[in-house]
Amino acid sequence: MKIGLEVHVQLPTKSKLFCSCPTGSENGPNGSICPVCLGFPGSKPSLNRKALEMGILIAKFMGCTITDRIWFSRKTYFYPDLPKNFQTTQYESPVGTDGVFVVGGKEIHINRVHIEEDPGRIKRVGKSGSELALIDYDRSGIPLVEIVTAPDMSSPAEAREFLTTLMNELRQLIGVSGQEQTMRVDANISVGVERVEIKNITGVKNVERGLKFEVIRQTKMLAAKKKIVRETRHFDEERGVTTPGREKEFEEDYGYIGEPDLGTYTITEMAAALKVPETPLIRAKRFEKEYGMQFSTAKQLVATSWDLADIFEELAAKIGAEKAASWCLGALSSRWKGLQEKMSDELHETLLQIVIEAAEGKITDSDAKLRIEALSKGKEISSTDDVDVDVDSLITQIADEHPEVVEDYRTNPKAANFIIGRVMKETKGKFSSQEIAEKAKKELESRL
Numbered sequence: 342m343k344i345g346l347e348v349h350v351q352l353p354t355k356s357k358l359f360c361s362c363p364t365g366s367e368n369g370p371n372g373s374i375c376p377v378c379l380g381f382p383g384s385k386p387s388l389n390r391k392a393l394e395m396g397i398l399i400a401k402f403m404g405c406t407i408t409d410r411i412w413f414s415r416k417t418y419f420y421p422d423l424p425k426n427f428q429t430t431q432y433e434s435p436v437g438t439d440g441v442f443v444v445g446g447k448e449i450h451i452n453r454v455h456i457e458e459d460p461g462r463i464k465r466v467g468k469s470g471s472e473l474a475l476i477d478y479d480r481s482g483i484p485l486v487e488i489v490t491a492p493d494m495s496s497p498a499e500a501r502e503f504l505t506t507l508m509n510e511l512r513q514l515i516g517v518s519g520q521e522q523t524m525r526v527d528a529n530i531s532v533g534v535e536r537v538e539i540k541n542i543t544g545v546k547n548v549e550r551g552l553k554f555e556v557i558r559q560t561k562m563l564a565a566k567k568k569i570v571r572e573t574r575h576f577d578e579e580r581g582v583t584t585p586g587r588e589k590e591f592e593e594d595y596g597y598i599g600e601p602d603l604g605t606y607t608i609t610e611m612a613a614a615l616k617v618p619e620t621p622l623i624r625a626k627r628f629e630k631e632y633g634m635q636f637s638t639a640k641q642l643v644a645t646s647w648d649l650a651d652i653f654e655e656l657a658a659k660i661g662a663e664k665a666a667s668w669c670l671g672a673l674s675s676r677w678k679g680l681q682e683k684m685s686d687e688l689h690e691t692l693l694q695i696v697i698e699a700a701e702g703k704i705t706d707s708d709a710k711l712r713i714e715a716l717s718k719g720k721e722i723s724s725t726d727d728v729d730v731d732v733d734s735l736i737t738q739i740a741d742e743h744p745e746v747v748e749d750y751r752t753n754p755k756a757a758n759f760i761i762g763r764v765m766k767e768t769k770g771k772f773s774s775q776e777i778a779e780k781a782k783k784e785l786e787s788r789l
């Protein structure tokens with residue numbers, strides 16, 4: 342089985358790829374359109390520099406060879422959502438080629454990375470047999486990056502892992518929202534010799550579902566000695582099946598010609614000036630190398646929150662990586678949702694101070710955890726520190742009230758657990774159980 346993906350991701354720019362129309366849809370259907378994105382005669386496109394920079398950054402991140410000189414082409418086909426009757430894309434000169442993306446220790450080769458415009462959207466309304474097709478051209482001209490992989494994936498689960506990891510990286514790299522509508526996938530799959538393309542799948546889960554169905558369908562056809570036809574299919578999300586679309590076109594069927602209104606662009610200097618920022622995978626690998634962490638642990642830490650990973654690095658410099666990881670993946674991680682909602686510079690510093698004091702023994706771990714819990718709920722730290730008792734006096738009092746515990750302790754050391762539990766309850770976990778146990782045993786042994 343071979344699976345290759347063509348991943349289309351919306352670039353998070355404020356305006357469209359070749360005009361100044363906004364990419365948002367606040368104005369309602371067909372509210373963000375102009376002569377350029379509708380292809381009116383006499384209109385002339387102008388390339389969005391920010392979209393080009395994002396495309397180059399993605400290509401560099403994936404280890405692609407950056408093309409020195411690029412241009413755009415007209416991909417000709419006729420469909421109602423394409424008012425120009427061609428899509429402006431890159432064909433002969435993609436932004437980057439021959440990259441690689443490692444997922445789960447396996448190299449997935451990247452054939453090409455290029456940018457292109459999105460067509461409009463067709464929405465069908467009404468009852469079957471009398472339905473109407475409504476067209477919204479707001480998406481016409483939205484900037485996309487297309488990432489084309491080699492057929493290196495060997496299962497639907499592997500394809501899902503690739504897409505999930507890729508989107509996590511792109512969130513940090515260029516700020517994509519991560520919402521399902523920002524990504525569409527054309528999935529190519531062959532169980533035998535001929536491949537089938539499942540077009541325009543939205544969402545990572547649906548990609549896996551569509552591929553799983555196609556594996557079963559093709560396997561049954563081959564077992565029945567039937568021929569797999571090279572075709573385009575569509576995934577029905579409700580039924581969980583793929584349905585025939587049309588016979589698969591070959592590239593020459595699109596009649597590519599250069600886009601004369603845009604010219605050529607030399608991007609060598611731009612590419613050299615763009616620095617790839619640290620992404621979750623890159624940061625996890627650095628943690629593994631610098632702090633001696635297991636890669637899986639480092640990946641979990643970074644995946645929880647970028648801000649939490651920042652806290653880890655600050656703590657590691659003061660109390661050591663092992664203790665820092667224990668606190669970040671323990672008490673802080675378990676309360677992170679509440680903490681992140683209230684995060685500020687002041688709270689950030691407070692959390693650091695609490696953990697450092699606990700690591701240095703100035704407060705108990707239990708007290709530190711209670712303080713962190715209070716902060717996650719928006720309470721004042723003082724509310725967790727309302728226990729002001731003398732532990733020794735409390736132990737003495739409980740032992741006086743329960744002489745049977747002292748007598749039982751003569752032959753059963755576990756009898757001390759009664760006093761330990763009572764003290765832990767009275768002090769609301771302010772003191773460590775080990776500290777209380779030592780004091781309780783000392784008091785009981787003094788009475789024997």
